[in-house]
Amino acid sequence: MTTISAPESHLTWPERIDELASAHPELIALTTTALGGETLTWGELALRGRLVAGRLADFGIRPGDVVCVELPGRAAHVVCALGAWRLGATVLPLRPDLPARERRRLLALADPGVVVVDGQPAADREVAADELVNGVDARPPAAFPPVVSSPAWLIASGGSTGAPKLIASSTSTVVPAGARAVGPALFADTGDARHPVHLVCSPLYHTQGFAMLHHTLVDGYRNVLVSRFDAERVLDLIESERVAMAAFVPTMLIRLLRSPSIRHRDLSSLGRVIQGAGACPEWAIREWIDLVGPERFIMGYGSSEGVCSAQIRGDEWLLHPGSVGRPVGTEVLVVGEDGARLPAGEVGELYFRPVQGTRDVRYVGQAAPRTRPGGYVSIGDLGWLDEDGYLYIADRRTDMVVTGGANVYVSEVEAALLRHPDVEDAVVIGLRDAEWGRRVHAIVQPRPEASRDGLADALRDHCRTHLAAYKVPRTFELVDDLGRADSGKINRRALADLRDASGEASAGAASAAVSTGSMPDGLSDSAAG
Template identity: 45%
Template sequence: SPKLTRSELDMIIETVKPRLVVGGESAAATQLSAGVDPGAEFSTEAIESRIPACWKAITSGGSTGRPKVILTHVAGTTDPQRASYALQQARDIILNPGPLYHNAAFSSAHQCLFAGGQVVNMERFDAERSLQLIQRHRVQYTMMVPTMMSRIWHLPAEVRESYDLSSLRTVLHLGAPCPTWLKERWIEWLGPERIVEAYAGTEGVGATSISGTEWLQHKGSVGRAAGGAEMRVLDADGRECAAGVVGEIYFRPPEHRRGNFSYLGASAKQSGDWVSLGDLGHVDEAGYLYLADRRTDVVISGGVNIYPAEVENALGRHPDVRSCVVIGLPDDDLGNRAHAIVQLADEARNRIDAEALAEFLKTHLVRYKIPRSYEFVSAELRDDAGKARRLQLREERMAALAVTAAENPPK
């Protein structure tokens, strides 16, 4: 990401240990700054042409606090007749509204080009601009995160409905949990056959998918295992969980794709050929998966597990909530409490308060899951890839609490 701080970039450089860094400022051993003549110390001989063993190396979103790089062990060659990505078709015109440092956007855009298609790439996401581009270029496929879908839906109805989206065959959304109310609105707007959801990781070990038609029968689900991969949910002792019981999600890729990834800066959590991406969830009787949260994000309050994604999904159902992130903060009584950071729609900032949100949540969540504290912000909480820096948000609030405690010592 071009938005990385110097410290974040340095952590990636430390992890990758590159031979040379060109441009920018970093702690790399060999650095060639932008605009500087390299001089005679570098050879002018042509570099030998090589095919890389890994066609891409994507950095993680940093949600764990330390970066890792995910290497895809697939050679850097392609067959244009076979290139495809998640429901794309050969020679599609696609809209890529996401940042190219995000794996899904990077892979989707490149595979489209490899297959002879056209990519309409947005420099930055803008809700109305995305509709303009779909209409102008007769886009057939786009991939979005729920943040983008929410921003489009919060456009005035007369604006949203003024564009011709009849060319659009597929809207694939992924990258973050999609609030139920938002998914329902998009299905009503464009029809269930055009809305598809996927859950997967950059590692490529497995994925689930669900059509809008299926989702109406399994609301909240991210689908069943797809693409030849197998999936199961295991408890802390490695036993398979019964339907409805939350556990850790594991995938086993098809045999020809096993061993196709590795980490720099981390190690995979595996059980034989089964690989975990660190997410929690449960399946229903029909094998449809429902996400809970990453294990590191769980808030243990009064000895009970609270999954932030579940609370965020409920908060997102409120029509005036534009975005939200739930974190755990220390609590003298409960050990930790769920704290909601909320971005309201502009017109709602003077009429919606913590009490109103807590009252709204009473019809959607059991009492212990309702946040004990609320904070209202105007800044965007998620980036264009739909990712929230949950750890960073928590650290900032922990630092503020420490300052307050120092200024007001116990008597």
């Protein structure tokens, strides 16, 4: 990891928090639903970040080191990140309940100077969050010269091969030009007693949750951090906190739509509802556009690698349904299996290149990303461009199922399954098949009140009304719990490998293979960002 001194004309993120604290020391900056509810003012947030920086310095943390924050969604997570950035360190937010083997492999890759844990330290270089954040210290907070962390963070990912890796963010801790205008002057003119509210529902080990929380803090938003997603609780918070902005992964949006109370809730405070971190079914997008209005619903596309960014507002999406928008500052190359460039409308592997300058994609623990001459980089997504330059995402390259020589994009099949009123969640994978090479297999989590009798046949008939015949799952499997991570991710490769190895849900199964338990541990994409 590298660090640079902060240019005189720029602020670092910790300096920006200091500036907001100076202007609004008593206003609330952060609230959480963890530990019965936590609250920090801007003054407290800045002070605790400075104190943590001093304690991390005592542990030997220096510019360029990695600080691993292995905590649930609580205030200490934010404070420890700010303290690390004040020293010029890079933060690795890590899921606190990782399987031991995966945790060991990721920590070996990161080689952190300190691992901040939620409980008691159990190894060298571990420190308890409560000791770091709440420890008694009679010394005044230390003063550190401004230094930029680059990258600001690493994100852990299971990767398309199942081998863990770390993705270095393309973001540094320099406050973007113009961000300071969002601060004290804006709020002084509103007459409001608090800053606009951003609701954080994604876990902080996921790019969406971690990045948006810290970017909005720098922009002067008060952040409300949800420790665990629950649809009714989230709707309560939107109403009681007058939430102005919230970002959701597709599974969250679908669960909110299925709340029996959502049509009776006051969602008028929401200026922006952002969908990201995966493909969202078109029917769900249309329902949200109807619910909050097309100007307030925004779909985003990006990656932890930071090689491409695109956004599209609901009113524009209605003119280009299915699109994630025009890429911003990025050229897109669509490449076929033979390596040739494909014309508009044809699906291929997507390669991205910044319009200006270069943007390195840095992985720790995995070979370099796929590239093309001219500086183009692939992150493994399949998609196409239309004649107007709008981008459409079909699937992950590694998730696509080739059955009988035809390509099936699992996100399309999953979207069809999720339209059925008895389906709570669904994942589609490809399994080895003597006749078809791979067959389309659906793993379905029924809604609690749904009857399982005849459900597989009903789902097959339902899919036939929405999909071409070759895309309809040939086998179905019902489970009590898919084991999807809080981030919405799930490891399809692991699900397929488990079934291929055990011979479950064989090709001759005419009806569902029914499981009465939850999915085995470790099948969610637990590290993924």
